[in-house]
Amino acid sequence: MAEETVVEKTWRLMLEGHPTARRGDPEVMEAAHAEPRLRALFPFPSHGCLTFHRNTEFPWSNDLPFIASGQQSYTVYAPQYSGVLGEVLTPQEAAALVVAHLPPDCGPAFEGPWPAENSTG
Numbered sequence: 604m605a606e607e608t609v610v611e612k613t614w615r616l617m618l619e620g621h622p623t624a625r626r627g628d629p630e631v632m633e634a635a636h637a638e639p640r641l642r643a644l645f646p647f648p649s650h651g652c653l654t655f656h657r658n659t660e661f662p663w664s665n666d667l668p669f670i671a672s673g674q675q676s677y678t679v680y681a682p683q684y685s686g687v688l689g690e691v692l693t694p695q696e697a698a699a700l701v702v703a704h705l706p707p708d709c710g711p712a713f714e715g716p717w718p719a720e721n722s723t724g
Contacts, residue, residue: 609659609714625649628672631648631677633694644709645712651672652672653669653672656717660715668682668705670701675692679700688700
């Protein structure tokens with residue numbers, strides 16, 4: 604059996620609610636994990652949002668859309684709050700909206716920090 608990647612382990616610990624894992628909206632995390640393209644990215648829940656990164660260590664890529672959980676809806680933002688891509692009623696719709704706005708070259712996350720020359724924040 605192959606060893607888990609950092610991305611796979613991070614998703615697993617978050618979904619299991621492991622004490623060392625970052626906390627976020629469980630429904631959003633499950634919906635995002637169900638999307639193969641998002642499952643390949645590094646998840647980072649913080650401040651009511653679930654962000655996705657192309658790498659596994661700080662500094663983060665910060666160049667992908669993300670989901671913010673609201674009281675009765677979910678807002679999908681463009682990278683770094685540069686615009687609203689949509690507001691939807693379910694976490695599944697939010698995850699699908701993120702996938703629809705991923706860059707075509709957005710492949711699996713690589714292990715390590717985002718290269719300084721590409722850093723956006």
